[in-house]
Amino acid sequence: MSTARSVTREESANRAGSPVIALLGNPNTGKSTLFSALTGVWQKTANFPGATVEAKLGSMGLPEGREVTVIDLPGSYSLAATSPDERVVTQTLSGRLDAVPRPDGAVVVIDASSLERNLYIATQVLEYSFPVVIALTMVDVAEARGIIIDENVLAECLGVPVVKVDAPRGTGLDSLRSRISEMMGTSRTALALSYPSDFQRGIETLQERVGSFSQKLGYSFTRPEIIRLLVDFSDARVDEIQQLLDPGFAEDLEKIRKQSAGGNTPALIEAQARYGAIGGWVQRARQRGPQTDNTWTDRIDSVLTHRVWGSLVFLLVMGSMFQAIYAWSGPLMDGIDTVFGALGEWVGGFLAAGPLQSLIVDGVIAGVGGVLVFLPQILILFLFIAILEDLGYMARAAFLMDRLMSRFGLSGRSFIPLLSSFACAIPGIMGARVIGDRNNRMTTIFLAPFMSCSARLPVYTLMIAALIPQRTVVGFLEVQGLILLAMYAVGVGVSIPTAWVLQKKIFRSGVSPFLLELPTYKCPRIRGVLRVLWDRGGSFVRRAGTIILAASIMIWALGYFPRNEEVLQRHQAERESVEADFANQLEILARGYRSDLTAKGLKDHAKIAPVFESLSGIYEEHETQVARLEEELAEEEPALTKALLVAKEERTAALSSLAARGKLEFDLARSWHQARLTADERLSDIESCEAGELLAGSWLGQMGHAIEPLVIPLGWDWRIGMAAIASFPAREVIVATLGTIFKLGADTDETSESLREVIGQARRPDGTPLFTIATALSVMVFFALCAQCAATLAVMRRETNSWRWPIASFTYMTGLAFVASLATFQIATFFGG
Amino acid sequence: MAEEIEEPETLDRLTRGTRARVLGIAGEASTGQRLVELGVIPGVEIKFVRAAPFGDPLEYEVMGYRLSLRKSEAATIQVEAL
Numbered sequence: 001m002s003t004a005r006s007v008t009r010e011e012s013a014n015r016a017g018s019p020v021i022a023l024l025g026n027p028n029t030g031k032s033t034l035f036s037a038l039t040g041v042w043q044k045t046a047n048f049p050g051a052t053v054e055a056k057l058g059s060m061g062l063p064e065g066r067e068v069t070v071i072d073l074p075g076s077y078s079l080a081a082t083s084p085d086e087r088v089v090t091q092t093l094s095g096r097l098d099a100v101p102r103p104d105g106a107v108v109v110i111d112a113s114s115l116e117r118n119l120y121i122a123t124q125v126l127e128y129s130f131p132v133v134i135a136l137t138m139v140d141v142a143e144a145r146g147i148i149i150d151e152n153v154l155a156e157c158l159g160v161p162v163v164k165v166d167a168p169r170g171t172g173l174d175s176l177r178s179r180i181s182e183m184m185g186t187s188r189t190a191l192a193l194s195y196p197s198d199f200q201r202g203i204e205t206l207q208e209r210v211g212s213f214s215q216k217l218g219y220s221f222t223r224p225e226i227i228r229l230l231v232d233f234s235d236a237r238v239d240e241i242q243q244l245l246d247p248g249f250a251e252d253l254e255k256i257r258k259q260s261a262g263g264n265t266p267a268l269i270e271a272q273a274r275y276g277a278i279g280g281w282v283q284r285a286r287q288r289g290p291q292t293d294n295t296w297t298d299r300i301d302s303v304l305t306h307r308v309w310g311s312l313v314f315l316l317v318m319g320s321m322f323q324a325i326y327a328w329s330g331p332l333m334d335g336i337d338t339v340f341g342a343l344g345e346w347v348g349g350f351l352a353a354g355p356l357q358s359l360i361v362d363g364v365i366a367g368v369g370g371v372l373v374f375l376p377q378i379l380i381l382f383l384f385i386a387i388l389e390d391l392g393y394m395a396r397a398a399f400l401m402d403r404l405m406s407r408f409g410l411s412g413r414s415f416i417p418l419l420s421s422f423a424c425a426i427p428g429i430m431g432a433r434v435i436g437d438r439n440n441r442m443t444t445i446f447l448a449p450f451m452s453c454s455a456r457l458p459v460y461t462l463m464i465a466a467l468i469p470q471r472t473v474v475g476f477l478e479v480q481g482l483i484l485l486a487m488y489a490v491g492v493g494v495s496i497p498t499a500w501v502l503q504k505k506i507f508r509s510g511v512s513p514f515l516l517e518l519p520t521y522k523c524p525r526i527r528g529v530l531r532v533l534w535d536r537g538g539s540f541v542r543r544a545g546t547i548i549l550a551a552s553i554m555i556w557a558l559g560y561f562p563r564n565e566e567v568l569q570r571h572q573a574e575r576e577s578v579e580a581d582f583a584n585q586l587e588i589l590a591r592g593y594r595s596d597l598t599a600k601g602l603k604d605h606a607k608i609a610p611v612f613e614s615l616s617g618i619y620e621e622h623e624t625q626v627a628r629l630e631e632e633l634a635e636e637e638p639a640l641t642k643a644l645l646v647a648k649e650e651r652t653a654a655l656s657s658l659a660a661r662g663k664l665e666f667d668l669a670r671s672w673h674q675a676r677l678t679a680d681e682r683l684s685d686i687e688s689c690e691a692g693e694l695l696a697g698s699w700l701g702q703m704g705h706a707i708e709p710l711v712i713p714l715g716w717d718w719r720i721g722m723a724a725i726a727s728f729p730a731r732e733v734i735v736a737t738l739g740t741i742f743k744l745g746a747d748t749d750e751t752s753e754s755l756r757e758v759i760g761q762a763r764r765p766d767g768t769p770l771f772t773i774a775t776a777l778s779v780m781v782f783f784a785l786c787a788q789c790a791a792t793l794a795v796m797r798r799e800t801n802s803w804r805w806p807i808a809s810f811t812y813m814t815g816l817a818f819v820a821s822l823a824t825f826q827i828a829t830f831f832g833g
Numbered sequence: 834m835a836e837e838i839e840e841p842e843t844l845d846r847l848t849r850g851t852r853a854r855v856l857g858i859a860g861e862a863s864t865g866q867r868l869v870e871l872g873v874i875p876g877v878e879i880k881f882v883r884a885a886p887f888g889d890p891l892e893y894e895v896m897g898y899r900l901s902l903r904k905s906e907a908a909t910i911q912v913e914a915l
Binding site: 231232268305307311399403514515 | 858862863864865866867868869870871872874875877882883885886887888889890892896897898899900901902903906
């Protein structure tokens, strides 16, 4: 309950540290650009209790060396509390929040090109008695449209300083700083608008009514708060007051509202009073130049919102955005994977094998890599969003898509977040910030993980390649491709009724209002775009990263402990026996060369040891080269076939020249090399086998056994159940886990032939195949719908500022995945899968 | 209908490019509040600029800026054509 707070805390917030000013204004006014220009790079963010928006806090230097803290409040058209996200602006101005300090003054940012609408919120702020400065932005845009504003006249009308600023060019900033400096600590007579007498009386009556319990409340409402209470129907404080302080309040308030509005709504009376005053001021302060009816924005819009051309451009923009998130991020993500793989190996080399090495390499380093791997997709999406938003195209995209999205109870604003969720739900959920309406935003966030993201692809690829026959049906359609398509359809199909239920039953909102401003087109600012990328990327790594890392380490520990001593000892014994065999072979080889030579002597032998080294070198180089060439060969044949031949010839030549130095030594070294290879192969098998047995005996394995009765109806066994649990940090982890449990080692991926084979051959205890088509479909459907992605849940928590949403999402998705997977398996089995 | 009762004209029925004066708003309280805050109040002139490709939503000019409304929202605003 954020409103109930004591006076002492309110005062202490003021005393502590530097003075505080609030920065507020309409969306699309260049407020954020002004904020960065005033405060520089170092900023903090603060979460508002109960709201999903956040306030940015920055420090600004004033001319005489003083510092003030600036709070960047969410852009809003009014102080009216129509949603919890908007209420925070009023609550901050009145100093009712613990999370943000009470401001000592305010800067209202006003877009000169639509002065009337922008002045609306200014009249509301001016009703407070703290000092205010008006920052007039977009003056160039206005002048290009023939609108010239005399800031001195406007200042005279409003009774506060008005400064023209152009934050991107840096003009007017010094003057703004001086005005702020002058105003700090001064007080001002609050603006007294001439409301109709009934409304005026309503304010006074309500003030008296509220005064009766302000003692109990610990503070008294300011006049602007009283106006909000009188006008705003959805003010949550009414319920609070009703329950805690004054049971008859709601009824009385209703009466006062009726009397004050005289047949109209209080909202209309308020708006008329404000716009009435604004009209007078604007008439004095604004000189209209030549009216240019067909502005640039109009000409661009006649193309961009055109039925044919507009749709085409839209498809093109969305297509390239999706392609960028999906394809451009690939190499970057692979790069991050490779770097962290190498880093793990490198660090692992300094640590003795054991729990610490495994924790650092497989837990921490792999976990950090697992966080950073999402950055490319997040940054690419926000690069597009920031540019499109700056341009003004985001509003047009919402305008174009609204009709489609409103069928699902959403609005056009939900389209881009949901589309990008097909690449990854994380940028999608973060992108839902562009949706102003709270219910719509929550629904979009909830639906985002149902879109089949790229992390599901490895699961689909593995299952389809291993078990779905390559067959063509109805001409050109491939069964494998159809099944892949079906997996995408499952997610979308489920999200439609989910959206409906959320909108109608949970939020109980009708169709949410659209009411979208279509701003004039503007050129995007590189610095602004970079700042958005820095903010979004940084906030993901700092806030969500820790949760993702914790989840990765938890799953690592579940799969690592307890270490079964018997398994470790047995495999250690096997390792020793392999080494003993190898030593034996070497001994025999040494004797064969010279009867008095021992294995140790052989290793130091001046003639043979160097040959062995060279030989190993040649094979190693050859192996990697041939492997690389064969991989590339699949893509571009003619040029590479030749390269492969050359490589093989080079190897033969190198071997012959080595053999020419001494045939006997060469043969001996070759046998030695062969023996070593065989031994290494056996060691690696033992390693994989040990890892598999240890995993089976770990807590994770035990959990797999524990849930086996639950997953048997899905056609799974404990191993698949365990792999599903292990994939909690990220869906694609199931592939590596299956690799380990089927004793192939954890480095296998979905394209690995051996994993596909092993999956095809895996048996149940009774000897029947573990994986049938029905099982594969059931696994795929489960992964299409489940919430096995710690990163998504962490971002959901971060963006909704509450654990409620991620918990609801996890429960709903897991339940749904289970039921759908059960149905899939049973139906597929029934039809003979 | 026996007597010709003239239906009040609403904003969604304007033809493209024409102007009208707002007479009143008869919608849900919260949407209504948003509309008046954004400048759609009785006496204000409003121009229908264009419709989205599939006929909904609609784009208007009011108080020198562009506002997009759904057809259903525009239908709650009574106007007189100018």
